[in-house]
Amino acid sequence: MDLTYTEEEEEFRARLREWLGKVLPGLPPKPDPADWPARRRHDAGWQRMLYDAGYAGLHWPVDAGGRGATPTQHLIYLEETERAGAPYVGANFVGLLHAGPTIAAEGTAEQRARWLPPVLCGDEMWCQGFSEPDAGSDLASLRTKAVRDGDEYVVTGSKIWTSHAEVADWCELLVRTEPISAEVPKHRGISWLAMPMDAPGVTIRPLRTLAGSTEFAEMFLDEVRVPVGNRVGDENDGWRVTMVTLSFERGTAFVGEVVACRRTLGQLAAEARKNGRWDDPVIRRKLGRLNAELSALWRLTQWNVSEAQASGGVPGIGGSVFKLRYSHARQELYDTAAEVLGPDSLDLAREWNLDRLSSLSYTIAAGTSQIQQNIVAERILGLPKGR
Amino acid sequence: MDFQLSDDQRALKAGVRELLEGRFGRDALRAAVDSPSLDRELWRELGEAGFFALRLPEAEGGVGLGLPEAVLAFEEAGRVLLPGPLVATHLAAGSVEGAASGTVVVTDVDESGLVPWLEFADVVRGDASGAVPTSSVDPLTPLHKVPTAVGVPDGAVAALLTAAEQLGSAARTTEMAVQYAGERQQFGQPIGAFQAVKHLCAQMLVRAEVARSAVYAAAVTGDRLEIAGAKLLADDAAVRNARDCLQVHGGMGFTWEADVHLHLKRAWVRAEFGGSAAQAEEELAAAL
Numbered sequence: 001m002d003l004t005y006t007e008e009e010e011e012f013r014a015r016l017r018e019w020l021g022k023v024l025p026g027l028p029p030k031p032d033p034a035d036w037p038a039r040r041r042h043d044a045g046w047q048r049m050l051y052d053a054g055y056a057g058l059h060w061p062v063d064a065g066g067r068g069a070t071p072t073q074h075l076i077y078l079e080e081t082e083r084a085g086a087p088y089v090g091a092n093f094v095g096l097l098h099a100g101p102t103i104a105a106e107g108t109a110e111q112r113a114r115w116l117p118p119v120l121c122g123d124e125m126w127c128q129g130f131s132e133p134d135a136g137s138d139l140a141s142l143r144t145k146a147v148r149d150g151d152e153y154v155v156t157g158s159k160i161w162t163s164h165a166e167v168a169d170w171c172e173l174l175v176r177t178e179p180i181s182a183e184v185p186k187h188r189g190i191s192w193l194a195m196p197m198d199a200p201g202v203t204i205r206p207l208r209t210l211a212g213s214t215e216f217a218e219m220f221l222d223e224v225r226v227p228v229g230n231r232v233g234d235e236n237d238g239w240r241v242t243m244v245t246l247s248f249e250r251g252t253a254f255v256g257e258v259v260a261c262r263r264t265l266g267q268l269a270a271e272a273r274k275n276g277r278w279d280d281p282v283i284r285r286k287l288g289r290l291n292a293e294l295s296a297l298w299r300l301t302q303w304n305v306s307e308a309q310a311s312g313g314v315p316g317i318g319g320s321v322f323k324l325r326y327s328h329a330r331q332e333l334y335d336t337a338a339e340v341l342g343p344d345s346l347d348l349a350r351e352w353n354l355d356r357l358s359s360l361s362y363t364i365a366a367g368t369s370q371i372q373q374n375i376v377a378e379r380i381l382g383l384p385k386g387r
Numbered sequence: 388m389d390f391q392l393s394d395d396q397r398a399l400k401a402g403v404r405e406l407l408e409g410r411f412g413r414d415a416l417r418a419a420v421d422s423p424s425l426d427r428e429l430w431r432e433l434g435e436a437g438f439f440a441l442r443l444p445e446a447e448g449g450v451g452l453g454l455p456e457a458v459l460a461f462e463e464a465g466r467v468l469l470p471g472p473l474v475a476t477h478l479a480a481g482s483v484e485g486a487a488s489g490t491v492v493v494t495d496v497d498e499s500g501l502v503p504w505l506e507f508a509d510v511v512r513g514d515a516s517g518a519v520p521t522s523s524v525d526p527l528t529p530l531h532k533v534p535t536a537v538g539v540p541d542g543a544v545a546a547l548l549t550a551a552e553q554l555g556s557a558a559r560t561t562e563m564a565v566q567y568a569g570e571r572q573q574f575g576q577p578i579g580a581f582q583a584v585k586h587l588c589a590q591m592l593v594r595a596e597v598a599r600s601a602v603y604a605a606a607v608t609g610d611r612l613e614i615a616g617a618k619l620l621a622d623d624a625a626v627r628n629a630r631d632c633l634q635v636h637g638g639m640g641f642t643w644e645a646d647v648h649l650h651l652k653r654a655w656v657r658a659e660f661g662g663s664a665a666q667a668e669e670e671l672a673a674a675l
Contacts, residue, residue, distance in 0.1 A: 293616075
């Protein structure tokens with residue numbers, strides 16, 4: 001058990017920190033969240049800077065154009081960029097953390113050459129077309145169908161919760177290429193397609209969240225033609241292709257956020273000392289417990305990353321354990337923020353209140369807490385499948 | 388950074404588990420519950436195995452290992468509900484003659500004012516004058532209460548080792564619940580197939596694993612605050628996991644025959660030792 005970083009790791013950290021210190025002051029200000037074209041420009045600009053400096057696709061394999069960094073280096077990257085207040089991955093999220101790694105792992109040489117470089121340099125953005133109105137947690141029961149017509153699939157159906165749909169060039173789309181039947185159970189018969197978002201028949205309707213923003217959208221697909229060559233993996237093998245990368249989403253997506261939450265907790269304590277709420281021992285004790293909780297979650301992150309490194313870079317199922325606890329801790333943090341703020345917690349212009357609203361999605365997105373508990377119970381503890 | 392157990396640490400943990408399962412298995416536990424007394428022979432065997440001298444330098448006849456290794460050993464002790472003033476005797480190794488070898492049993496006056504195993508101990512550290520016996524909730528931890536208590540100097544290490552025992556208990560009750568949920572049939576299937584039961588078990592694992600990261604990290608850094616946080620989370624994991632384990636066992640869990648209540652009662656006792664939750668939370672808040 002060792003929590004010290006190696007000399008190489010510390011060197012990597014120092015170089016990164018120096019680069020961040022140099023480039024961040026010159027960065028344009030954060031765009032208006034409602035202005036999607038501006039958001040795209042901003043996120044693409046940051047990705048280009050990372051690319052030019054050699055930090056793009058840090059955790060991607062070298063033969064996919066990445067840097068082949070170790071999980072620990074990736075951890076350091078997320079820790080340092082968060083600490084320095086660097087931009088988030090933003091609209092590049094799906095391309096860099098999901099569709100990209102999927103294509104890198106399962107795509108042909110031609111597919112890798114076509115799609116991976118533009119993701120790394122920020123020229124092209126991706127969105128995710130997995131969930132449907134009737135297939136959320138039960139993702140495998142999706143119904144959007146793709147019918148083969150010569151060299152093309154004709155896709156009809158609808159998708160929902162498609163983040164960043166408004167600025168995406170490509171969509172990683174799960175479709176049904178075989179209808180569910182006695183011979184084809186629902187996990188079979190699914191295929192993974194790269195669908196161009198400008199194809200005729202694609203309609204996007206933004207969805208407004210309870211936080212007032214339009215982070216995601218509904219997508220309607222009316223006889224959209226997608227070349228067969230855009231299918232990654234075998235026909236009807238899309239479920240396995242998807243599972244290859246889903247663990248990455250739970251494994252590393254929240255690392256930077258834990259660092260951010262610890263910083264927020266410090267600011268909350270400062271606010272409480274300023275506005276007199278610190279005199280309330282109930283508030284103080286809650287802040288103290290959150291300190292223990294967030295420290296432990298950071299240690300759990302280091303534990304999971306070390307485990308991934310030992311097993312050759314594959315994030316284990318520990319991601320579910322982490323996600324379960326972290327999503328609740330984040331909500332607890334912002335509920336405590338509201339207690340510290342008192343009546344000011346009703347003012348959306350005050351810090352933390354929008355984050356409090358956003359935190360409500362954490363126990364739902366990327367697998368609800370209930371689904372995560374099933375995963376932990378069945379796949380780690382070995383309890384029988386059932387209802 | 389390699390925050391995983393080294394091969395040596397794995398071997399140590401496995402060795403302690405083997406020793407304790409052989410020497411203090413379930414039959415021994417139930418026999419001890421029926422007639423509580425301190426097993427001097429077992430104490431000496433622990434001494435010979437290096438349990439008490441683990442952190443004592445080799446030059447002083449110890450094993451020369453560190454806090455992480457001690458935490459792994461105490462985690463195993465917590466798993467099997469090993470009775471006796473283990474932490475106090477371990478801490479006294481090097482300063483109290485015979486503690487390291489397990490020939491002398493040492494107990495401490497805790498800052499809570501409680502003294503465990505007072506009538507069985509050879510040496511008491513702290514002022515135990517005016518000690519009155521209490522009717523202890525835990526059949527395997529006899530307790531005395533003293534009117535005024537001063538904390539022992541090694542408070543943080545005592546808290547960490549107690550947290551390690553809590554961790555072992557939390558992991559063990561998770562296993563017990565999962566095993567029972569896989570065997571017990573109701574409505575024509577194992578109760579572990581029901582989400583209501585499944586989710587209790589999943590949360591038990593999450594509590595144990597979060598506590599594990601906190602306890603192991605605190606052992607590596609030795610940081611006072613990190614130890615306070617680890618104790619807080621390990622207390623929670625041990626107490627709440629024992630309660631959930633009891634719930635999963637249903638009516639059986641409420642019986643004296645099932646071991647679940649022994650884990651819960653010991654977890655309650657350990658939670659009172661090494662500083663209260665309120666103290667830890669205040670300390671952690673003050674550092675923000």
